[in-house]
Amino acid sequence: HIKQASAIVDSLLQTAKSDVDKNCLNYYSLIYEKGNLKIEYDKLGEALITFHDLIDNLEKTNFKDLEAHTYLSIALLHELNGRPESCLENLKIANSIISKYKLTEPRSRYHVRAASYYRVMVGNKDSCFVNSQKAVKNISFAQNTKDIGDAYFLLYACTPKDQKNEDQRIASLSYIEKAGDLVGASFLSFSIYNDLYAQGKIAEA
DSSP states (O other): OHHHHHHHHHHHHHHHHTSSOOOSHHHHHHHHHHHHHHHHTTOHHHHHHHHHHHHHHHTTSSOHHHHHHHHHHHHHHHHHTTOHHHHHHHHHHHHHHHHHTTOSTTHHHHHHHHHHIIIIIIOOHHHHHHHHHHHHHTGGGOOOHHHHHHHHHHHHHHSOGGGOOHHHHHHHHHHHHHTTOHHHHHHHHHHHHHHHHHTTOGGGO
């Protein structure tokens, strides 16, 4: 699945390079997707270079949605590499672009990444909870299925125990499956099964 997507992106990029005008949204979007595929391949160093090179070009354009998303992807890379300061720095830059240009589409993803930062890197469930709530609130603008799944998962994970809503975790599983993240879906399914078993509700599993 990932290899096929990567081959398609490479082919489209080769075609675009032969065109006269490479300073267009479609071309930069392909480079952005190339960076995301490198993350899927666990080539984090290469992905970081791809995104930084892309930022150098996007700063000269009006493609601010894509610029914000690129900073959010860089924040994700720093989270995966265990660099909290760099992660937070790029989250702040993305938020600044989103606020300055009143962008709606990247807003939910910003809160997803911020919630994950607070949960994974800081251990602050309160800030995770607040940001995951905002991510779900803005979810109608989100275009990435995996981000929607992550929003619901983080909301469930950071909601206080006495307020947890199983529907959030079920929604997360549904979107993560739709995104084709079979590993993430398997882990989440196993987690749900274990919890149902512990509660004596194994028939529901």
